Amino acid sequence: MSVTESVVGALDAARSIEGEIVDLRRAIHRDPELGTDNPRTQARIVEALGGLGLEASTGRAITSVVADLVGGTGGPTILLRADTDALPMTEESGESFTSEHADRAHACGHDAHVAMLVGAARVLAGERERLAGRIRFMFQPGEEGFGGAATMIEEGVLDGVDAAFALHISPNVPTGLVAGRPGPLLASTDDFEIVVRGRGGHASTPHFGNDPIPVACEIVTAMQTFVTRRVEAFNPAVVTVGRIAAGTTTNVIPETATIAGTIRTVSDATRAGVVAGVRRVAEGIAAAHECTVDVRMTQGYPVTANHPQFHAFAVDVVNAVVGGQAFVELPSPVMGAEDFSYVLQRVPGAMAFLGACPAEIDDFLAAPSCHSNRMRLNESALGLGAALHVGVARAFLDAGGSFA
Secondary structure, eight states, rough: HHHHHHTHHHHHHHHHHHHHHHHHHHHHHOOOOOTTTTTTHHHHHHHHHHSSOOOOEEOOOSSEEEEEEEEEEEEEEEEEEEEOOOOSSSSOOOTTTTSSTTBEEEEEEEHHHHHHHHHHHHHHTGGGGGGGEEEEEEEOOOOSOOHHHHHHHHHHTTTTOOOEEEEEEEETTTOEEEESSSSEEEOEEEEEEEEOOBOOOTTTTGGGGOHHHHHHHHHHHHHHHHHHSSOOOSHHHHEEEEEEEOOOOTTTOOSEEEEEEEEEEESHHHHHHHEEEEEEEHHHHHTTTTTTTEEEEEEEOOOOOEOOHHHHHHHHHHHHTTTTTEEEOOOBBSSOOOHHHHHHHHHHHEEEEOOOOOOOOOOOGGGGOTTOOOOOOOTHHHHHHHHHHHHHHHHHTTTOOOOO
């Protein structure tokens, strides 16, 4: 069966329940939860999946939900994933269903991810007998820096899984389009904190001390030189210093100066080289000024790399579901990070960006982006998102797990 034949009716089926998908999204949006502890969101997911005949379980260490739809006959298993957690920020979107909590908001679209995947589960559960295989729905908390996907993998979410697919909604892609690329889609992320230790003293006699502040400033500028001179232009890295702290008043040379920031790369080799390079630059400059330095690296998410053949398969599904050329290939990776990367390290699969630019914004690149407290979505994209999950699952199972 061709991909086009597999996805027939997927969009109409998802559109028929789009109102319910939107309602669920708004309910979750009003009541955001942080990190790996999302009990109210978990309860909403379990309730929404109730009555669909799924084999469902909840996480032991975190508030995850895993639900399996077993088809009418045996076959491969495909995993569809949605993340559930929000961000610690104050929402200023102006939506009528804005967050009811001043200190947290769904500003990365995870509320939409959950609602779309529940919608897909409803559609697919209604056609169980035509499915030759198993569909696993992965509802994962703790994407925003907590590594919830890794915890779910430890608890067995990938056991028996042959491939995986995820969507990330984006207000910076036109509604009705989907964007992605084969290979690296999103960057790895590592954080660093560098503490330069000098010798404090009076600001009027710096020669009696050893001022760590200019040393820290030199390290910051040298790291940028390192990136431009030692990192290949077509295998890029970003090193950003987001915080510098030193001293308490104007007439005191402090003992220490602290630099903190993030490293983003799109290959394992570059990641290792830049992490080592930042450490080497800091230690070398500090030594040149007779200071000492403590460099602490915190390893974050790996590169989110789409399997080239599965990506091509997903492109075919997108275009078939929409009925035209709806997929836009990105020319380069996005330097944000995602813990779906842990899933893609272990099974073939892909992630893509679902366009949801608000209708009143003409320039999609000017729309408030994910992680903005003014971020808004075009909810007409939610039915399409559910349909794409349905289409990928159907086509994968119809092909017997083949996507080459």
